[in-house]
Amino acid sequence: METVVESLCCREVSAFWSLVEELTPRPADVTCLTQHPGFEACCLNPFVLKIAYTHFRQDRGPLQASTHEQYRYTAYRQAIRWAYGVLGRSIRxxxxxxxxxxxxxQFQNGDQTYQGFQWPCLDENE
Ligand SMILES: [Zn+2]
Structure with missing residues (x-):
């Protein structure tokens, strides 16, 4: 991880850990937010991310980034929205x-030799 702040575990951040604690019934094997059934649904599902990106794009315009970066950025925004609800634009x-x-x-940058699955572009006309 690039920064000390980013090295936090989900257990150390109440906004994220409370999502796990509020899971009812809470399976004993869910020990990280990434194991929460809502995490895949909200932050990794490409169909959900496409809709979320469409909202972002309508409000802020297209994100000048690669497709994988768009997915990652949108997924990060989803995680923040899930944990904190509505935040002001200047609040990080x-x-x-x-x-x-x-x-x-989930959304790795494809390298030149990798010919596997390609996530579809999130911008409509590209
Ligand atoms: Zn975790």
Whole structure:
């Protein structure tokens, strides 16, 4: 992780950990927010992220970034929205490292030799 702030575990940030604690019934094997059933649904599901990106794009314009970066950025925003609700535009909150690394793993930058699955572009006309 690049920063000390980003090295936080989800257990150390009450806004994130309370999402796990409020899970009812809470399975004993859910020991990290990334194991919460809502995490895949809200932060990793490409269909959900496409809708979330459409909201972002309508409000702020297209994000000048690669497709994978758009997915990652949108997924980070989803995680923040899930944990904190509505924040002012100038308010930044750190993401737990487990959340960042799981999102990065899901939406890796493709390298030149990798011919596997390509996530569809989030911008409509590209
Ligand atoms: Zn965690």
């Amino acid at each position: 909150k750190p993401l737990p490292s487990c959340v960042v690394s799981t999102i990065r793993q």
